[in-house]
Amino acid sequence: MRKLYRGILICFLLMESAYWASAQESMVDSVSNEAVSTEQFYDSLKHKAYRHRITRLVYDNLVSQKGVANQQLLEQELFQLNQLEGKTIASVQVQQLDIIGPSFADTSRVSHTWLGQTANRLHTQTNEKIIYKNVLVYPGDTLNVEQVLDNERIIRRLPFIKDVRFLVRQDSLNTEMVHVTVLTKDVFSFGIGGSINGLKAASLEMYNKNIWGAGHEISGKIVGHVDREPYVGFESNYAINNIGGNFLNISLGYADTYERHGGALVFEKEFLRTTTKWGGGLTAARWKRADRLIDDGPIILDFDLDYRYYDVWGGYAFQLNKDVPYRNKQLVWSGRMRFYDFFKRPEPDIGNRQYFADSKFYLTSLSLSKRSYYRDYLIYSYGITEDIPKGYLHELVIGYDDNEFTDRLYSHLYFSSGNFIRYKPSFLFASAGIGGFFGPDRFEQGQIEVNGSYISRLYPLGRKSFRQFIKLNYILGIRRFDVENLFLNRDYGIRGFNSDEPAGKQRLTLSFESVLFSPKRILDFNFAFFGFVDVGVIGSNKHLVFTQDYYAGVGAGVRIRNENLVFRTLQLRLSFYPNHPADIGGLGAVFNERSKTQFYSFQPRKPDMLRFE
Numbered sequence: 001m002r003k004l005y006r007g008i009l010i011c012f013l014l015m016e017s018a019y020w021a022s023a024q025e026s027m028v029d030s031v032s033n034e035a036v037s038t039e040q041f042y043d044s045l046k047h048k049a050y051r052h053r054i055t056r057l058v059y060d061n062l063v064s065q066k067g068v069a070n071q072q073l074l075e076q077e078l079f080q081l082n083q084l085e086g087k088t089i090a091s092v093q094v095q096q097l098d099i100i101g102p103s104f105a106d107t108s109r110v111s112h113t114w115l116g117q118t119a120n121r122l123h124t125q126t127n128e129k130i131i132y133k134n135v136l137v138y139p140g141d142t143l144n145v146e147q148v149l150d151n152e153r154i155i156r157r158l159p160f161i162k163d164v165r166f167l168v169r170q171d172s173l174n175t176e177m178v179h180v181t182v183l184t185k186d187v188f189s190f191g192i193g194g195s196i197n198g199l200k201a202a203s204l205e206m207y208n209k210n211i212w213g214a215g216h217e218i219s220g221k222i223v224g225h226v227d228r229e230p231y232v233g234f235e236s237n238y239a240i241n242n243i244g245g246n247f248l249n250i251s252l253g254y255a256d257t258y259e260r261h262g263g264a265l266v267f268e269k270e271f272l273r274t275t276t277k278w279g280g281g282l283t284a285a286r287w288k289r290a291d292r293l294i295d296d297g298p299i300i301l302d303f304d305l306d307y308r309y310y311d312v313w314g315g316y317a318f319q320l321n322k323d324v325p326y327r328n329k330q331l332v333w334s335g336r337m338r339f340y341d342f343f344k345r346p347e348p349d350i351g352n353r354q355y356f357a358d359s360k361f362y363l364t365s366l367s368l369s370k371r372s373y374y375r376d377y378l379i380y381s382y383g384i385t386e387d388i389p390k391g392y393l394h395e396l397v398i399g400y401d402d403n404e405f406t407d408r409l410y411s412h413l414y415f416s417s418g419n420f421i422r423y424k425p426s427f428l429f430a431s432a433g434i435g436g437f438f439g440p441d442r443f444e445q446g447q448i449e450v451n452g453s454y455i456s457r458l459y460p461l462g463r464k465s466f467r468q469f470i471k472l473n474y475i476l477g478i479r480r481f482d483v484e485n486l487f488l489n490r491d492y493g494i495r496g497f498n499s500d501e502p503a504g505k506q507r508l509t510l511s512f513e514s515v516l517f518s519p520k521r522i523l524d525f526n527f528a529f530f531g532f533v534d535v536g537v538i539g540s541n542k543h544l545v546f547t548q549d550y551y552a553g554v555g556a557g558v559r560i561r562n563e564n565l566v567f568r569t570l571q572l573r574l575s576f577y578p579n580h581p582a583d584i585g586g587l588g589a590v591f592n593e594r595s596k597t598q599f600y601s602f603q604p605r606k607p608d609m610l611r612f613e
Contacts, residue, residue: 077165081145084168089141090177094131097185099123099564100524104165104183115523119564123188124213126160133245134158135182136273143168143178146372153373153387154272155184158241159217160210162187162563163384186210191566193593200226201258209566216240223257233257247272262287271317271604274328274371280314281606288344305356306344312337313606315365329370332604336363355481360402363410363607367395371602376425378458378465378517380597382526384563388427388455392417393602399609401437409438412610416602427455429600433610436478446478447612461516469513477505477541477612484612486538492613494534494553496573496588501581502551505541509534524562531556553577559594568593 095107100116102109111117136151137143148166155164162185171177189210196202207219217239224232239251247269254263268281290305315334338361345356371391379386392415399410412435421428429452436446456468473492477484485503488494492509513532520527532555539548557573575588 078145081143081148081166081168084170084178085143085145087143087170087176087178089137089139089143090171090174090179091139092135092137092180092182094128094135094182094184096125096128096131097183099162099186099188102185104163104185107183113523119188123186124210126184126186126210126215127213130213130215131155131182131184133242137166137180143180148180149373149375150273152385155182156385156387158215159566160186160189160215165385187563188565191568193568195592207566215242217251223259225258228258230256230258233259247276258289260287260290262290271315271330271332271369274330275319277317277319278315279317279332279334279604279606281312283309283311285309303346304344305342307340307342309341310337310339313363315604315606317604329368330604332365332367332369334365334367334604334607336365336607337361338363355483358404361399361410362402363397363399363609365395365397365607367393367604369393369602369604374420374425376458379455379467380599382517382528382561382563387599388425389599389601390419390427391602393604397435397607397609399607406439408440408444410609411435411438414610416600418600418602426457429453431600435610442479444479445481445484445612447475447480447610448478449473449475449610463519464516466514466516469511469515471511472509474508474545475506475612476545480505480541480612486612488536488538488551494536494551494577495532496555496575496590497534497536497551497553497577497584498588499581499584501583502536502538502549504539504548506539506545506548508537508545511535524564526561526563528559528561529556530559551577551579551581555588568595570594 097103097107098111098120100113100119101111111120134151134155136154137147148168152164152166155161164185165183167181167183168178169181171179187209190206190208192204192206194202194204201224203221203223205219205221207217209217211218217237219235219237221235222232223235233256235253235255235257237251237253239249241249243250249266249268249270251266252263253266255261262285264283264285264287266281266283269279270276271279286308288304288306290307313334313336315332317330317332320329320331338359340357340359340361342356342358369391371389371393373387373389375385376388377383377386379388394415395413397410397412397414401408401410412433414431414433414435416429416431418427418429420426431451432449434446434448437444450472451474452470452472454468454470458465458467475486475492477486484505486505486507487500488497488502488507488509489499492507494509495511511532511534513530516529518527518529532553534553536551537545537548538551539545553575554577555573555575557571559569559571561567561569571590571592571594573588573590575590577584577586577588580586
C-alpha cells in the first residue's frame with residue numbers, strides 16, 4: 001500500500017512539474033502556438049496516464065482541463081480575428097440564442113427539460129434594435145480587433161445580456177471582405193430578492209432588467225419595520241440604458257420607507273470607450289427621513305435629515321496617440337458643481353457643522369487614463385466571459401467649498417495601476433491617494449489611503465478549479481469630524497462583522513479568500529465553495545496602526561448562481577470571530593444575496609472627493 005501511495009505521489013509531482021514547465025515555455029510563444037502546445041501537453045499526459053488503472057484514476061481526479069479549454073477557445077477566437085484584421089466589413093447581423101440550451105460552442109443545442117423550455121417560452125428576447133444600438137462596427141469599416149473586443153465588453157455590461165461574441169468569417173468570393181455576426185445570449189430578466197435584518201426589519205423586491213425586451217429596467221421593493229413608521233413602505237426605480245445610441249443612461253427613483261422618503265433623477269454619460277470625447281451627468285434629489293447623506297454612504301445616522309441635492313458635471317477627453325486607434329491614452333479635464341440645501345439637520349457644532357452645512361461645492365480634475373481588457377473565465381462569475389481591465393488612472397482634483405460656515409479649498413492626488421504579472425492571467429492592482437480640505441486656519445478632513453488586490457490564475461484541482469484572492473486596505477484620517485469614523489463592518493472590513501464598537505480614524509485590513517469552482521451544476525445553478533481569513537486593525541490616528549486593536553474573522557461558505565438568470569448570487573456563509581467585541585457573538589451565519597464584484601476599470605470619472613469609509 002505504501003508503494004501505491006508513493007507511486008501516486010510521484011505521478012502527481014511529475015504532472016505538476018510538467019505543467020509548470022509547459023506554462024513557463026508557453027509565455028514566450030505566440031497565441032496560436034500557446035494553445036497548440038498546451039493541448040498537445042494534456043493529450044500526451046492523458047495518453048500516458050491512461051495506460052494503467054491507477055495513473056488513470058490519479059489523472060481523472062487531479063487534472064482538470066476546464067479552465068484550459070476555456071482559455072484555448074478565447075485564444076483561438078483571438079487568433080482567427082487577428083488573421084482577418086484590416087479587411088473590409090461587408091455586413092453585420094445579429095443572431096440571438098435561447099437563454100436555456102444553446103451555447104457559443106454549440107448554437108444548435110436545445111433544452112430538453114420542461115423547466116428550460118418553459119423559461120425560453122416565457123422570456124421576451126431583446127429587441128434586435130436594442131442590440132444594433134450597441135454595435136459599434138458597421139459595413140464599410142475596416143476590421144479592428146481591439147474595437148471588436150471593446151464592443152463585446154460594452155455589450156456584456158448590459159444587465160440583460162449574459163454574454164456576446166463577434167464571429168467574423170471571410171467572404172467566399174472576395175478575400176478582402178468579411179461578414180460579422182453578433183451572437184448574443186440574454187439572461188432571464190425577471191428576478192425576486194429580499195433581505196432580513198434581525199427580527200425587526202425585512203424587505204422583498206421584484207425587478208425586471210429587460211421589460212418588453214426594450215432594455216429598460218424596473219423594480220419595486222416592499223420594506224417593513226416593526227418599530228419605525230411607516231411600518232410598511234415602498235421603493236421603486238426605472239432606468240433606461242444607452243438612450244439614442246449615445247450611451248446616455250437615465251434612472252428615476254422614489255422611496256417612502258422608514259429609512260427615507262423622496263426621489264431622485266439621474267442622467268449620466270460615462271467615458272465608456274477609450275475613444276469617448278464627452279462625458280457628463282446630472283443628479284437631482286430630495287430626501288426626507290434619510291438616515292445617511294448619500295446612497296450607500298459610510299455614515300449611518302441616528303437622526304433624520306431633510307435636504308435637497310443637485311449635482312452636475314461634464315468633461316472632455318483629449319485623445320493621445322491618435323494615430324493608433326484603440327491604443328490611445330486619454331487626458332481628461334472635468335468640472336463639477338454640487339449643491340446641498342438642508343431643511344432638517346442636527347444642531348451645528350464644532351464636530352459636525354460643516355458636514356451638514358448648506359454648501360456649493362465646485363470641483364475640477366485633470367486625469368490621465370490608459371486601459372485595455374483581457375478576457376478570462378471563473379473570477380467573479382461562473383463560466384461566462386469576464387473582461388479584466390489593465391492600465392492606469394492618475395488624477396489631480398482641486399475644489400472650492402462655498403460653505404455657510406467656513407469656505408474651504410480641497411485637493412487630492414490619486415494614483416492607480418493594474419497589470420498582469422509573471423504567470424498571466426494573475427492580476428495585481430494597486431492604488432494610493434492623499435488629500436483633504438484646506439480651511440482658513442488648518443488642514444482638515446484629510447486622509448491617506450493605500451489599496452492593493454491580487455487575483456491568482458485559475459489552478460486545476462481534480463475536476464474542479466480554484467483561485468486565490470488577496471485584498472489590502474489602509475486608510476488614515478487626518479482631523480476628521482467627530483461624526484466621521486471608520487468601522488470593520490463594511491466592504492473594507494471583516495465580512496459579517498456587524499459590530500459598531502470597534503471604530504476609529506485609522507484602519508488596516510487584510511483579506512485572504514480561496515474559491516473552489518465546481519464543474520457540477522443542478523438545473524444550471526453553479527456552485528463555488530470558499531474559505532476566508534479577514535484581519536482588521538482599527539483605532540486612533542495618533543499612534544501607529546500596529547499598536548491598535550486587532551480583530552479577525554475566519555469562515556467558509558458556498559455561493560450559488562445561475563448565469564442564465566438575472567438573480568443575484570446566493571451566499572451561505574459561516575464565520576468565527578475570535579476576540580470579538582461584546583455586542584456580537586463569536587459565531588455568525590448568513591444567508592443572503594450578493595451583488596457581483598466589479599473590477600476597477602481605470603475609466604475617467606467625475607471629479608469627487610476621496611471617500612472616508
